[in-house]
Amino acid sequence: MEVKHDIAKSFFTKNPERLEWYRQQCYQVLPNYVKDLNNLLMRLFNQHGGLHVVQPMGGCEWDDETEEVKGFAQFGYDGEDFLEWDLKTLTWIAFRPEAVIPKLLLDANKAIGKEFKFALTQIFPEQLKKFVDYGRSFLLRTELPSVSLLQKTPSSPVSCHATGFYPHRASLIWRKDGEELHEEVDHGEILPNHDGTFQMSVDLNLSSVTPEDWTRYDCVFQLSGVKEDIITKLEKDRIRTNEVKPSDMTVLVTAAVVVLALILIGAAGFIVYKKKKAISPPSYPDNSTELSERVNPET
CATH class of the missing domain: 3.30.500.10 (MHC class I-like antigen recognition-like)
Incomplete structure (x- = not known):
């Protein structure tokens, strides 16, 4: 053991x-x-x-x-x-x-x-x-988490993610106008981190929410034994995403095409060079003295 x-x-x-x-x-x-x-x-x-x-x-x-x-x-x-x-x-x-x-x-x-x-x-x-x-x-210690808003794509749910809290007696909810939401919300499990703390998340489906109503939503984290809540407003600038923007995608694709073209050009040039070398006749010395020395090295 x-x-x-x-x-x-x-x-x-x-x-x-x-x-x-x-x-x-x-x-x-x-x-x-x-x-x-x-x-x-x-x-x-x-x-x-x-x-x-x-x-x-x-x-x-x-x-x-x-x-x-x-x-x-x-x-x-x-x-x-x-x-x-x-x-x-x-x-x-x-x-x-x-x-x-x-x-x-x-x-x-x-x-x-x-x-x-x-x-x-x-x-x-x-x-x-x-x-x-x-x-x-x-x-019996208490550790507050860092809270982030995450979203994969503009059409994906917004996930409110809290990590690094202790103990695990905690709650994470979405509110609208100060009232807890039960519909269009998906609660995740409390999971352990490698350092002994915990993490959890709750997703909010924004398919029926207009951009003008975003300010009415917030995410609230509550930890047992701690009086103050951590409140995170639903704001566009706060959302983190790993989505690749179209402009970035264009740059990546263009760079990939250029690199691939250079590789193909280099490969083609090397093949042409090898073929020319294979079919070209051997070179002979220009003067008779050099030729004589090659044929009769002792003289």
């Missing part, structure tokens, strides 16, 4: 028993469930070989204001939701017909149910609270 983050490395250096618990889960406890479940699933799906993936995922969410803890455990198979643990009823939820038999088997195994309940209600919340307390200055 490789610990990625500096805070996590520091934490596990001081609490090695925590990392050992994760190792046992990954290499001893879960593999037994996954192996048995995988063999059962291949029979249920009438599969006789090939590569198949059982994906277990478990964790918890903790609200440090209300102290509410929500634990979750799920199984996926070949990239699709398969089973989910219901902490209230202490039973499993089947997401497809093939999951019914594994659900019944897991529900009947009370020992497994107790292990999941203990992990989700005791171990995970305890660890999460220690993680937050240990890395509070980093985990």
Whole structure:
């Protein structure tokens, strides 16, 4: 197992028993469930070989204001939701017909149910609270994003893109006359950046918007824990695009044609030169003395 983050490395250096618990889960406890479940699933799906993936995922969410803890455990198979643990009823939820038999088997195994309940209600919340307390200055920080307006072509939607914010509890909306828009708007997912921050975007379809009405629109970014919003007006000059303008395209095409013509002319000249050299007779010396020296070099 490789610990990625500096805070996590520091934490596990001081609490090695925590990392050992994760190792046992990954290499001893879960593999037994996954192996048995995988063999059962291949029979249920009438599969006789090939590569198949059982994906277990478990964790918890903790609200440090209300102290509410929500634990979750799920199984996926070949990239699709398969089973989910219901902490209230202490039973499993089947997401497809093939999951019914594994659900019944897991529900009947009370020992497994107790292990999941203990992990989700005791171990995970305890660890999460220690993680937050240990890395509070980093985990509870706030970073505001840079917001840009992007558009591929004049007929494309305008995308309001925010990147570099933390935490991921944020919203990005389009407004018209101060009211949030729900139609002609396409919200993207919150995605992680390589540096631990996040990015998101929301597109606005301008097909029914006249240029005179652009000033009535703005994009608003809101970050949890920050009172002030970042408001970006829909203005032509603010939109960034990678579209190649017709004039630029003409220059590029003209330059390409000139370069190609020079290459062809050079190639043609070289071919003509080679042909002339091949058919031209050898040159002879102009005077008899030079000719005699070539024929009889010793004299």
